[in-house]
Amino acid sequence: MTGKFATQVCAQEPGIAETAMADIVHAVLSAGEFALFAEFGQQLQLRSGDYLFHSGQAGGTMYVIVSGSIELDFGEDLVVKTLGPQEFFGELGLLIGDHPRSADARATVDSVVLELGHDQFQRLVDHDPGLVAYFLRRTIMRVVSNEQVLIRQLRRRNHDLEAALDNLYVTTHQLTHTRELVRTDELTGLHNRRGLALYLQECRSTDHGAPQGLLLIDCDQFKQVNDEHGHQAGDRVLQSVANILRSVATEDDRACRLGGDEFCLLLRHADRDSLHHAAEFVLSAVQGLLGRATAHPNICPVSIGACLLEPHTDWSEWYARADNALYQAKRLGGNRLHWSRAATATP
Template sequence: MVTPHAETSRSVSGYLSDDAYIRRLSGAEMGSFCSVGTRCTVSAGQVLFRRGEIGQCMFIIDSGQIRLDFAGHMQNKTLGEREFFGELALFIGHHARMANAVAVTDCELWSVDQPGFDILLQSQPDRMVQFMRRSFSYLVASEQQLVLGLQRRNEDLIRAMESLRKTRGELTRAEDQVRTDDMTGLCNRRGLYAYLDNLSPPSGDLQLGLLLIDLDRFKQINDQCGHMVGDEVLCAVARVVSDAARNCDLACRLGGDEFALLCQVNTSGELCERANQILEGVRNLGFAEVDQPQLLASVSIGGGLCRYIDGWSVWYSDIDRALYSVKAIGGDGWHVSGLTDAET
């Protein structure tokens, strides 16, 4: 009979047996980290850091081998080319090292500090989130090994679990950050694509509907009133679009002055109601709080029902034509494909 404890032990050790694969960077990841890292040389036998020291950076091995000695609390590890260690210093900052790191051979290393990692998180968010997710999975397995180890000290366990809690929160924040538009708080284009990857066909009588919303004369608003007022107008329009979304819908900013509402409706008439709600909501916006009481905002809206099997590129192309039919007659209106005339 196999006990649950034995099953857990086998699962954890099996995961950690893939340690080299999990901790080895791809060529693209290596190139990214090297672009912001600092190269350093250590000699065989040299101690890179000691257990309990506060970490300031992550290390990546370019050549040579490094041994991590966990003082009996975990199995010691020997790392080689393109493998990384000390990553918790990047995720949570000022983290106490959990092992001694000693050079087995002469080594060439890259060190990456928090500012460098922040640059990559801003410039290459998808790659960094994937890196963090992989690291976090490994850290969870390591934490389970700590829990199962009979020689573990309570203080070490508490520190490890606290580190993992902070790492989990950092990963969640990073994923939210790369999928959210900083200015408006709406989902951005990257978040939209992630949503579409997991989108299931509508159930029952529901159909997919798409509205594309484009702010009229936005360049003129920026030129005449300034970019701060322009930003306020974008945020106000974003709130109107968000208010038109239901629980099963997605409101997003595609970029610039273009927004989208992907929704599930029963009829094209219901989609028309959403379009009109957004149109009137923007018409009723006031901007006295930014000293522009006479500023009037308006939008052009194109819409239509979408076949699930066609995919985003087809949906966007079809609805974009409806949008520009409204733009062509001066904007401040909506047109849903399949209806005869634009509503203005």
């Protein structure tokens, strides 16, 4: 049948080869086609808002609009099509049979449509096979064109979605980086005072409670390092102290640079022995670096004030007690650990 159709099409439509693709695939029947379809199709009266079919519903008929307009809604963010008189749709249901509809078809105003099932279409083919062959050719080309448009739309949507996800990733990364910069000391990478405050706030909001031990660390003779060897040497000293504290801290602890050459180490879970062990480790690591002869110093002695923490008190009291112990360590010559008086009685 296809060869017969193609021969008659060439005989009846000599200008097809030169017809623009847009004209070939346009879903409007010619006057001759419309008259032929009207002769064999069954008229349906639709009120505004009536549905012919819904997306996903199997169908085996096609439709031609006589009057009014039909809206095809393909869902999601695809373009809604509105068809008018002499335009046709649903032809895949007729040609394939029980084909799932790809859109909702709804009358936007009172309308009249022609419905053609398999039997009506077969009589139409028997009556004028040449005209039907031309219609089928246009229909196939229109289906291909529509699929290509749909593919382009989906590709563009996927591209837009990928771009949006990339932007979201970049924004999230920037926010995370910004948040870390806000709470992190730029020179040492330890938490700064704001990071410490956020850590204490997080402690209060969890079931683990407040930290239990505090070491307050201050560099001895740090001004002398800066004066004699320059600020770059001073920076190296601060970074070395930070590395030592970082190696002592567990995931639950927090090492911070409070400012200048003053540091602290908050231990989430501690008793006198574990806090003493952490302080001795810091002093031992410092002594180990001091024993390495270098042209420019990368460490200096440190003094440490230690105290165990009472959960019902706050940071200001913790700091005051540790700072008093630190002062005593400095007064005794530095390079040592000193406990706050409140902690000495703790077993």
